[in-house]
Amino acid sequence: MPLSGRRSRLAWAITAGSALLFAALLTRQTGVHAQSPGQNQLTVYSPRTSYSVPLLEVNGQPYAGLVELLEPLGSVDARIDGKKYKLHFTPPGGRPLEVQFTGGKDKGKVRGNGYKLPANFILQNGRGYLPLSVTSDLVSKLLATDTEFHAAARRLFIGNIQLRYTLELHKDNPSRLLLGFSSPVNPSIATEPGRVRLTFRREPIVSTGPENVPYSDPLISGASFSEHDGLAELDVTGTAPMMANFADGGRTIIITGAPAAAPVTQEAPAPLPPAPANPQNPSPQPRQPAAPRFLVLIDPAHGGSDIGAAITPSLPEKDVVLALARRVQHELANRGIAAGLLRNSDVAITLDQRATWTNAARPALYIALHAANTGQGVHVFTAMLPAANLSPQGFLPWDTAQAAFLDLSGSVAGSVAAELESRKLPNATLLAPLRPMNNIAAPAIAVEIAPPAGNVDEIASAAYQEQVAQSIAAGVAAVRAKLPEVRP
Ligand SMILES: [Zn+2]
Known part of the structure; x- marks a missing residue:
């Protein structure tokens, strides 16, 4: 709660003699703000960074801004002349590569070769947009590297950077499910009774095999992977309240019963051992400092x-x-x-x-x-x-x-x-x-x-x-x- 947002704290707010605090108290209200969904986006995972590209809906089809798509991957110089759109993309340490499209037309050129789009190129407010479905191929051609596109989930992977996870159930008391990752992760974690959901927005987590893994275990009943709206989720279900803890520098997430x-x-x-009852009579073997x-x-x-x-x-x-x-x-x-x-x-x-x-x-x-x-x-x-x-x-x-x-x-x-x-x-x-x-x-x-x-x-x-x-x-x-x- 706001530290100074409760009426019962009015008294100390005044005795604190802090005009600033008092002013803050008076101006605080419970605001109701609409949450912006922010889901209409493509997430791009590259070896250097992960980023989001907002998508534009045109005639029910998703389009991605060309500059927004390419800028994090190299340097970009885009020019518009009437309906002609010309862009130079320079990959790190490389030479400028030319991309040309025309507003309202589906034919263009990429690195000097003809390039046909599945729908017309869009020019809007001084920006160029191309159909989402070709972003993967275009990036692949410009960076001369493999890409993988999960179209329904709106996730684009550049190079071999997919991060796989492992699941390991330890039937201790209580049981523990160990999620292993080859590099550190930092998902947002939401829990409700019997469920822990890890949401990965920046990490290129992909499924490793079966997306639903059932367990016959008294606590942990299953784990499932899903991806949508430019993010990936791991959902662990159980029979009692559970919690998630990070270990191994973020490479392992342990899900177990909430204490x-x-x-x-x-x-x-670790709680400290109680002090010796009689300090005059220390134990004969002093502990190693x-x-x-x-x-x-x-x-x-x-x-x-x-x-x-x-x-x-x-x-x-x-x-x-x-x-x-x-x-x-x-x-x-x-x-x-x-x-x-x-x-x-x-x-x-x-x-x-x-x-x-x-x-x-x-x-x-x-x-x-x-x-x-x-x-x-x-x-x-x-x-x-x-x-x-x-x-x-x-x-x-x-x-x-x-x-x-x-x-x-x-x-x-x-x-x-x-x-x-x-x-x-x-x-x-x-x-x-x-x-x-x-x-x-x-x-x-x-x-x-x-x-x-x-x-x-x-x-x-x-x-x-x-x-x-x-x-x-x-x-x-x-x-x-x-x-x-x-x-x-
Ligand atoms: Zn609080």
Whole structure:
């Protein structure tokens, strides 16, 4: 939910003395925005990149823009002279190749050879469009490489880049289904009771054999592959709530039963053993000192039946923050910082569980993530508590466990805000008495993203989330030396 979007928080919004926060509270409303389907598109998978080409419907036939199709693959120079359309495409390291068509005609030339289209070439608003069905052949001729076109699914593969998956059922208790990929994947994951759906928008995942695999297993009853609208989906069905976890750097996704009350993390921080009852009488064999580690715990807020805010009617906050959490984890890993997620699937976790697991894992930093459908930009919160010192016994009152870490939390918040600023993202740092942040015995911040420019659809855009994730990771990396590294 929006961190400042509930009436009950009005009191603290005012006591926080933050005009900005108060203004944000007053302007927030539950907006209802139509979700743009964005499905009328071709997805092109090339060895260098994956991208989408919007399609135009003409007389019920799909057409693709020639410049949009070719530009990500090389350099393009297109000219229109009356009804004549002439395009030069230069593949990387190659020579310019000529493509010619005429508006309203089905005959053209590609690399000097006659080329017949199945329907007329279209000129519209200064752009040239050709029938979707020939995009594969045209790209193949221009790049002199094999292409594979899945016409019904609107997916075009250039070169031998198809990514195949393997399915491996382990009949443990509970059973686990291991999805294996030859390179890391980052699907969006949706769960509902008895079902986990992985949606691949950028990865050239193709079917490996039977598209429906039934299992005779008490938990996992089947897996199926489908592709449509420029994306691929893997659907796993089961008899009980399930969750998905990433492993092996994103090359494996493990689907198993959702635990009733266990931390769901990618790199599950093992709870620490209890301290010796009598420190005067240490155990005769002192433990080997473990290697120092620097662990960041990311807490995607909400989950399960607690959907948080409805960013759009079909996009709950719980999904937005989970996707963002994975990006933050990835960006931290790029900077050599290990991070775990408090949940990596759509499960409900109480605030007390979040605090308990975090404190047991003793991370160097805790980051809670929220999203809001109103407001603008990114708000970075630290806890609003009176500053206090850690008592000599190391005892921390639960309600104010965060007090001893406020200075460090503030440093992290400031550093993240500076990175947001340098990326020209609207941002503000604020105080709020937020649970479970007040109960976290480690430096802690909460980050709430709102649309960058007031358009709610942009909140889920990969480009925006990536900018936010990079800001958070860069902000953490910049103050890493200040944060105490914790020994497990
Ligand atoms: Zn929230």
